[in-house]
Amino acid sequence: MSFSKTVEITETSADTRRITVTVNGTPRVVEVEPRLLLVHLLREGLALRGTHIGCDTTNCGACTVLHDGNPIKSCTMLAVQADGHEITTVEGLGTPSELDPVQEGFHREHGLQCGFCTPGMMMAARALLDREPDPSEEDVRWALSGNLCRCTGYQNIVKAVLWAADKQRGAQPAEEDAR
Amino acid sequence: MTLVDPRRDPAAAAPVPNGFGPMLRKEDGRFVRGRGRFVDDIDLPGMLHGAVLRSPYAHARIVSIDTGGALAHPKVRAVITGADLERRGMAWLPTLSHDVAAVLATDKVRYQGQEIAFVVAEDRYSARDALALIDVEYEPLAPVVDARRALDPDAPLVRDEVPGRADNHVFDWEAGDAAATDAAFAAAEHVSTCDLLYPRVHPAPLETCGIVAALDPVTDRLVVHCTTQAPHAHRTLYATLTGIPEHRIRIVAPDIGGGFGNKVALYPGYLCAVYAATITGAPVKWTEDRSENLMSTSFARDYHMHGEIAATKDGRITGLRVRVLADHGAFNGTSQPSKFPAGFFHIFTGSYAIQAAHCRVTGVYTNKAPGGVAYACSFRITEASYLVERMVDVLAFDLGLDPAQVRRKNLLRPEQFPYRCATGWVYDSGDYPRALEQALEMAEYAELRAEQAQRRAEYERTGEGALLGIGLSTFTEAVGAGPKKQMDIGGLGMADAAELSVHPDGTAELRLSCMSQGQGHETTFAQIIAHELGISPYAVNVVQGDTDRTPFGLGTYGSRSTPVSGAAAATAARRVRERAKLVAAAMLEISPADLEWEAGRWQVRGDPAAGASLAEIARAAHGSLELPDDLEGQLSGRCVYNPPNLTFPFGAYVCVVEVDPGTGQVRVRRFVAVDDCGVRINPTVVEGQIHGGLADGIGMALMEVLAFDTDGNHLGASFMDYLLPTALECPSWELGQTVTPSPHHPLGAKGIGESATVGAPAAVVNAVLDAIGVRHADMPLTPAQVWSAMRGRPLRTDLAVR
Numbered sequence: 001m002s003f004s005k006t007v008e009i010t011e012t013s014a015d016t017r018r019i020t021v022t023v024n025g026t027p028r029v030v031e032v033e034p035r036l037l038l039v040h041l042l043r044e045g046l047a048l049r050g051t052h053i054g055c056d057t058t059n060c061g062a063c064t065v066l067h068d069g070n071p072i073k074s075c076t077m078l079a080v081q082a083d084g085h086e087i088t089t090v091e092g093l094g095t096p097s098e099l100d101p102v103q104e105g106f107h108r109e110h111g112l113q114c115g116f117c118t119p120g121m122m123m124a125a126r127a128l129l130d131r132e133p134d135p136s137e138e139d140v141r142w143a144l145s146g147n148l149c150r151c152t153g154y155q156n157i158v159k160a161v162l163w164a165a166d167k168q169r170g171a172q173p174a175e176e177d178a179r
Numbered sequence: 180m181t182l183v184d185p186r187r188d189p190a191a192a193a194p195v196p197n198g199f200g201p202m203l204r205k206e207d208g209r210f211v212r213g214r215g216r217f218v219d220d221i222d223l224p225g226m227l228h229g230a231v232l233r234s235p236y237a238h239a240r241i242v243s244i245d246t247g248g249a250l251a252h253p254k255v256r257a258v259i260t261g262a263d264l265e266r267r268g269m270a271w272l273p274t275l276s277h278d279v280a281a282v283l284a285t286d287k288v289r290y291q292g293q294e295i296a297f298v299v300a301e302d303r304y305s306a307r308d309a310l311a312l313i314d315v316e317y318e319p320l321a322p323v324v325d326a327r328r329a330l331d332p333d334a335p336l337v338r339d340e341v342p343g344r345a346d347n348h349v350f351d352w353e354a355g356d357a358a359a360t361d362a363a364f365a366a367a368e369h370v371s372t373c374d375l376l377y378p379r380v381h382p383a384p385l386e387t388c389g390i391v392a393a394l395d396p397v398t399d400r401l402v403v404h405c406t407t408q409a410p411h412a413h414r415t416l417y418a419t420l421t422g423i424p425e426h427r428i429r430i431v432a433p434d435i436g437g438g439f440g441n442k443v444a445l446y447p448g449y450l451c452a453v454y455a456a457t458i459t460g461a462p463v464k465w466t467e468d469r470s471e472n473l474m475s476t477s478f479a480r481d482y483h484m485h486g487e488i489a490a491t492k493d494g495r496i497t498g499l500r501v502r503v504l505a506d507h508g509a510f511n512g513t514s515q516p517s518k519f520p521a522g523f524f525h526i527f528t529g530s531y532a533i534q535a536a537h538c539r540v541t542g543v544y545t546n547k548a549p550g551g552v553a554y555a556c557s558f559r560i561t562e563a564s565y566l567v568e569r570m571v572d573v574l575a576f577d578l579g580l581d582p583a584q585v586r587r588k589n590l591l592r593p594e595q596f597p598y599r600c601a602t603g604w605v606y607d608s609g610d611y612p613r614a615l616e617q618a619l620e621m622a623e624y625a626e627l628r629a630e631q632a633q634r635r636a637e638y639e640r641t642g643e644g645a646l647l648g649i650g651l652s653t654f655t656e657a658v659g660a661g662p663k664k665q666m667d668i669g670g671l672g673m674a675d676a677a678e679l680s681v682h683p684d685g686t687a688e689l690r691l692s693c694m695s696q697g698q699g700h701e702t703t704f705a706q707i708i709a710h711e712l713g714i715s716p717y718a719v720n721v722v723q724g725d726t727d728r729t730p731f732g733l734g735t736y737g738s739r740s741t742p743v744s745g746a747a748a749a750t751a752a753r754r755v756r757e758r759a760k761l762v763a764a765a766m767l768e769i770s771p772a773d774l775e776w777e778a779g780r781w782q783v784r785g786d787p788a789a790g791a792s793l794a795e796i797a798r799a800a801h802g803s804l805e806l807p808d809d810l811e812g813q814l815s816g817r818c819v820y821n822p823p824n825l826t827f828p829f830g831a832y833v834c835v836v837e838v839d840p841g842t843g844q845v846r847v848r849r850f851v852a853v854d855d856c857g858v859r860i861n862p863t864v865v866e867g868q869i870h871g872g873l874a875d876g877i878g879m880a881l882m883e884v885l886a887f888d889t890d891g892n893h894l895g896a897s898f899m900d901y902l903l904p905t906a907l908e909c910p911s912w913e914l915g916q917t918v919t920p921s922p923h924h925p926l927g928a929k930g931i932g933e934s935a936t937v938g939a940p941a942a943v944v945n946a947v948l949d950a951i952g953v954r955h956a957d958m959p960l961t962p963a964q965v966w967s968a969m970r971g972r973p974l975r976t977d978l979a980v981r
Binding site: 033035036040043044047048049050051052053054055056057059060062089090091093094096099103104106107108110112113114115116117118119122137140141142144145146147148149150151152153154155156157158 | 203204206207208209210211212213214215217219220222303304383384385386387434435436437439468469470696697698699863864866867868869870871872873874897898899903905906907909911912
């Protein structure tokens with residue numbers, strides 16, 4: 001793997017490609033080997049380490065990011081294939097002080113434990129809510145079925161996404177169960 | 180919304196309790212922002228990357244290893260083989276089970292995926308490239324794959340490096356009274372027997388194992404960031420292995436992306452990275468991929484069990500006898516208390532009043548990766564619980580009785596506690612009938628049975644429709660290892676420590692020897708201190724994982740954090756409170772005997788207006804106040820907690836499944852779980868723990884298995900084949916609770932983390948077999964297994980096992 005951490009690149013060597021990827025709204029010009037996986041560009045090249053790697057066969061979804069708004073597994077796309085596209089990672093969800101409703105939902109409904117699947121899970125949830133603002137429980141489970149979680153047993157994740165959907169639509173989010 | 184103290188956030192759903200109760204997690208703020216710090220997120224200046232070359236064979240002699248090609252790669256800085264380690268006495272590492280395991284193979288390979296060489300290169304991709312440039316010549320040997328053939332006279336020898344070793348036998352271990360049990364069986368009205376395999380599975384934490392090892396040239400210290408559930412125990416092991424004294428080793432467990440017992444052991448990759456750091460002088464990172472994690476790190480279970488249950492004709496159990504063949508792989512590397520080679524399997528009498536019980540466990544070597552104790556097993560209680568919960572159902576099946584009725588007849592009654600079971604455990608407390616009745620009521624058991632009969636009749640009439648199955652599990656756990664006198668790991672007693680310091684402003688720092696991997700310790704341990712000191716949990720900073728900053732202890736596994744570290748934290752807080760009382764007495768110029776504690780302050784009995792808050796006391800304790808000669812300044816307390824006993828949480832589960840008889844497909848329709856872990860520090864966190872464990876139960880019962888072929892090829896080495904439940908396989912869990920406190924625990928709290936993983940698989944299996952009317956079939960109950968079992972020919976889980 002090879003990439004430059006600066007954008008001041010003057011010469012393109014034979015075995016690398018210069019690409020421009022817009023990440024979380026900022027265009028980034030990087031020099032990469034063609035074989036470099038997008039997830040490694042994000043994590044190591046751009047130091048956006050919220051996107052995680054949980055498998056080597058595209059099953060777990062811990063590396064899920066948005067590619068022009070669609071959820072993709074960034075372990076299964078080459079960085080060069082993202083040339084000219086817009087990538088959104090967990091770091092681009094919400095702002096440092098204001099959380100996206102999905103982030104807030106995960107916190108409020110205890111939709112995370114170790115936190116390792118969380119960024120990918122939230123990106124898949126974000127993509128769902130962008131195309132379906134009022135999903136059913138079944139919709140949520142299907143939308144997240146490409147994302148494995150080992151800690152939560154999924155139920156609170158489903159609640160988190162439904163909470164976020166309510167909040168986003170301006171509905172009163174369901175209060176926590178009275179325990 | 181910002182994730183600060185939600186009491187300042189008018190939109191917050193729930194107020195923060197000053198103590199126990201549902202509270203949103205302090206950890207979440209960084210994780211939902213992608214700001215956690217996991218091992219692979221660490222990037223040090225000049226850091227190199229390691230990669231492991233692994234064996235393609237299960238069993239083969241190594242004729243030669245040629246590393247020349249790899250060394251010629253322009254980005255490769257070092258290639259390490261077993262011969263290099265051997266010169267430093269590091270080719271073999273002692274395991275926690277009185278065995279040794281190869282770090283890098285020197286003589287032969289003993290399982291597919293075993294470590295052979297370690298490449299260190301300037302980047303991750305080059306390190307992997309260079310693996311292909313190492314040339315290894317093998318002489319293949321016949322492997323031992325079927326544990327049941329491991330002790331055959333002609334079985335190939337797995338451990339021929341041990342002088343004088345002539346077989347694959349690891350240990351024999353027994354518990355209970357064999358003669359009394361034999362007598363009970365001889366006198367029994369009825370005996371049911373059944374062979375059960377708890378197949379080899381894997382904890383598969385979403386984050387794999389990894390390390391960044393660095394030597395600080397200025398301080399001459401080894402600094403290790405690693406996925407470890409037991410940082411202090413690892414420090415001791417590194418010292419033993421490398422010869423570096425413990426004060427020159429710092430282990431830091433940063434955020435860990437799930438452990439589930441997978442991250443207790445010390446793996447060859449870690450040691451190779453440490454060694455590589457010493458020879459290159461640069462930090463070395465090693466992160467394994469999923470395939471490596473599944474193939475080579477601690478597996479779980481792999482118990483071949485022969486159960487016998489003796490009973491009266493009306494279903495009262497009079498005896499339980501078990502013979503176990505335990506497949507330990509090529510090296511005995513179980514991470515468990517050293518006097519218990521079969522862990523706590525001898526709690527296999529479960530929740531029942533069984534007068535006579537005996538078990539004998541035989542461990543064998545096979546050509547598979549080491550492990551055995553992992554995946555929320557509480558040291559083999561998963562196997563014990565599955566055994567007894569399945570045998571009770573087999574008994575009910577054979578006698579034509581309702582499994583709920585058989586359980587009612589045999590469950591221990593609350594007045595029998597503390598209860599000494601037939602194999603010697605003293606259960607602390609329990610009210611099993613109450614939990615069972617609550618679960619049956621929540622599930623509407625009678626209605627379910629009626630629906631089941633109706634559906635079965637319908638199916639028999641029309642040949643169409645799904646079959647309904649109802650499965651029960653009334654299990655007992657034993658967690659919180661444990662009393663130092665009986666329990667040690669690698670010679671280290673299983674006590675854990677806590678240190679609490681109150682700062683001058685009344686906020687506090689709690690330093691712990693346990694290490695969360697998602698269980699919420701930063702929140703719940705702050706709640707323990709809040710409960711004891713009457714301050715906000717947001718005023719308590721919880722420190723764990725860094726051996727430079729935390730007191731010694733054995734870490735987090737076996738659901739031991741709450742029983743041991745939780746007790747230590749509460750005790751440390753009480754010591755702080757007592758010290759604060761003396762300081763307050765000096766402040767108020769009054770006798771300590773005249774003070775009473777009231778939620779965060781010491782006040783004068785009969786004059787509550789006169790007193791001092793913890794913050795005022797802390798300020799004074801750090802200030803110029805004249806203190807009595809025998810009273811230390813500042814405000815801190817510590818405790819090394821040596822538990823008097825384990826805690827024994829329990830539960831009653833009801834699983835409801837629908838089985839498609841045409842395809843064998845199982846759908847889990849409902850899962851009712853009533854758990855009792857005594858006092859609940861944070862019910863929200865407890866419920867999340869249970870949810871995760873219930874999903875494990877569905878995974879193990881229906882999907883997960885590490886199978887091998889007859890050549891010892893690993894057939895479950897990726898998530899393509901090692902199937903984990905997704906959101907679609909899991910139902911919405913229905914939880915209930917009862918509260919039966921542990922009488923010996925300072926907070927009345929018991930462990931809970933592994934309960935659902937222990938209790939759930941039997942409930943799912945019992946439900947599926949109940950649906951199809953089959954006496955027994957082994958996990959995982961995949962569609963093929965269910966379809967075959969319905970035709971009277973259950974599949975062997977592992978084709979390599981005869």
